[in-house]
Amino acid sequence: MTRRTVIGGAAALAAAGFQTVPAYAGQGQDKTVRLSVLGTTDLHGNVFNWDYFKNAEYDDSAHNDIGLAKISTLVTAVRDRIAADRHAPRPLLLDAGDTLQGTPLAYYYAKIEPITGGHVHPMAAAMNRIGYDAAALGNHEFNYGLDILRKFQSQVRFPLLGANAQDWTTGLPAFPPYMLKRVHVPGDKPITVGILGLTNPGIAIWDKAIVENKLTFGGIVELAKEWVPKVRAAGADIVIVAVHSGMDLSSSYGDALPYPENTSALMAETVPGIDAVLVGHAHLEIPERFVTNKATGEQVVLSEPLKWGMRLSLFDLDVQKVHGQWKVVGRHSQVLNANTVDADPQVVTLLQKDHDTVVGYVNSKIGTCTEAMSAATAPWEDTAALDFVNFVQADAVAKALAGTPQASLPVLAIAAPFNRAASIPAGEVSIRDVAGLYVFDNTLLGVTMTGVQLTEYLEFSAQYFKQVTGTGPFPSSQVTNAPTPTAPNGTPDYNYDILGGLTKPLTYKIDIAKPVGSRITDLAYDGTPVAADQQFVVAVNNYRQSGGGNFPHVKTAPVVYNRQVEIRQLMIDYVTTTGTVDPKAFHTGDWSLVSNGVPITVTV
Structure with missing residues (x-):
């Protein structure tokens, strides 16, 4: 899209917003x-x-x-x-x-x-x-x-x-x-x-x-x-x-x-x-x-x-x-x-x-993927595409924490479905393919949060869903992007956060038949219910950690990792270094939508 209207000179300055400011009008000999x-x-x-x-x-x-x-x-x-x-x-x-x-x-x-x-x-x-x-x-x-x-x-x-x-x-x-x-x-x-x-x-x-x-x-x-x-x-x-x-x-x-x-x-x-x-x-x-x-x-x-x-x-x-x-x-x-x-x-x-x-270079091939990964359904079901983002984030934080007091804590990661059109194809993968999954210039941080804080965080995220009963099938428009007082036209996809574990699964269900604030059920880490005072390290992007979206606790959570590294580049580096992306290495069924405890079906 070309928006250029002028080329240079006085017209350029006028179009650029230049305003003539009166010179100092005080008294003086000079x-x-x-x-x-x-x-x-x-x-x-x-x-x-x-x-x-x-x-x-x-x-x-x-x-x-x-x-x-x-x-x-x-x-x-x-x-x-x-x-x-x-x-x-x-x-x-x-x-x-x-x-x-x-x-x-x-x-x-x-x-x-x-x-x-x-x-x-x-x-x-x-x-x-x-x-x-x-x-x-x-x-x-x-x-x-x-x-x-x-x-x-x-x-x-x-x-x-x-x-x-x-x-x-x-x-x-x-x-x-x-x-x-x-x-x-x-x-x-x-x-x-x-x-x-x-x-x-x-x-x-x-x-x-x-x-x-x-x-x-x-x-x-x-x-x-x-x-x-x-x-x-x-x-x-x-x-x-x-x-x-x-x-x-x-x-x-x-x-x-x-x-x-x-x-x-x-x-x-x-x-x-x-x-x-x-x-x-x-x-x-x-x-x-x-x-x-x-x-x-x-x-x-x-x-x-x-x-x-x-x-x-x-x-x-x-x-x-x-x-x-x-x-x-x-x-x-x-x-x-x-x-x-x-x-x-x-x-x-x-x-x-x-x-x-x-x-x-950006359009060059940097590796292969064993099977296609699409973000098309990421807002309403666990996908390999979002698990890949969370895996790379959590892996980077975990490696950086080696030898620190937080090294023994479970590491989780948070990601949002930024781009439903994104996909990584089976076969050859380019830098642009990987970058499509992460369309923002966010950098990575690691913070510590407790089990009760995770629950409240997930409850806040779950307001993204409209309240429905029955098992469906529901079109996605009937389930996602719920209006809220701060998003009257519908909660954007980038304000729906998904959590996942690195070495062990973090599992939970979102019951969208329930009202906002009481939707998260069966929250467990490695099959054991998460305790209120249990400590976790959570990999999160700088936008969210600085208060973007107004999610609870994350802005005030102690920061244990912050090297100002772009998440998108970490993903590119992972593919370049390993040469192969295999969803089987990181994709697990961590979360799901239910209605009164029963799984539901959502269609595009």
Whole structure:
């Protein structure tokens, strides 16, 4: 689906949502100069507006477009507009992290043809072509190991900043903390811009296996308090922070670390000397937010440009000389929409070969399946397709917990029927076949839950079913997708969770003749009724663990595993490694629908 309506220039900016912001109108002897700063974040390996798993142009319900090729067109349009004003300085371009992971394009050049062999990473090539000035490290920069990250660092023509990424032994910065950029002002002294980069402390948990004994990660607020004065002392007239941390205070890892995960607004509020913040990590669209610093009373402007290159943040900082020094006297920000422009043909040409290589890889055969697995009936009967997802999730968590206090606990997994159209054929299997079973970019966590919590969780999930009596046969529309107060048009399939065991079966029945809240019967683990206080480790995706769907207990359950690994990639890796998928190895009849205790029949 093509949604591009304009190509570039002023029309592109207008269509992208650009709004002209009045310049600072205060009194003063010196002129006001507007410095513009552009920003991206959470690009996650996206260069092209392409969904590799669907083998088609990217599209979503909001008709967003993605990728650096489109961002390049927006950046050029802004630069051209500013260049038309001979008195305005050239804008800066920054990124707030999470560049190296997220698409098959990124995966291919980390794992299949790693850039350590000499190939220039497509994200490095694209960002160099567009002309970035600096980028903060994101947590996903560490996913593929320090060798890949250091090679990427050597390939980009701009610094990767991370003031709180510190050497394990010395505590000194392992990456440049900041950079000073002298911006030419026609007819006047240059503006010295200090750009401070901060990354997420959660890396210490999420990529522990990679960074332990090598790198440590201090708190964002704590290190900003240390480094902002240093940046000012080094000569910065303006300080901009690119930080890979969400806007509002929260932590997915609870109190497992002494430093919060999401703390951008708190940093702006408590650390003096910051003028603007490019926010990343949370995948939210926040065009403009103002925070008043408690120490100085000065306003700080913050912006987060969604994800994947869907948006481009544009900061306008009005600066004026006060006692001979440049000072920010006015500040605004907005976001521009990438779905209004064509891809930059120069970026496309530069990376077309890499793109084609990865398209071929994703459609390549990686193994075989002994018998077909379909998700068509997964919402109302136990299927091998969903058991496969649960098996891979539980297996990954169980292996990671070896040697930990939780290693002796039974391991379960939760999956939902995301895509009824998905199937893995008998015979040869491609990456795309496997990916079809898991259409979201969720990552895997492991939490601990008790028997009574599992029961309440399953009862909540079972509200997905409409209340019917009799044994049927019922058409599936008469049984599934029940309306609820929070889903008046019907509970979506992705909010029906199915549980399964790894080494031993977790079995239960759902009696849909009963009212919501009293449907789960015969819940047993390895044939023994589950005790209320029995402890389990449960593999679950990050969307559910963070509160998505509002399922009980899982959001507050203790987290025992979180390496930020994509579930979809785990499934692909399993097939690639084993070479053969045999449903007999993991498919068991764990759950079933009954009516007043009697099995029912559901048809498509």
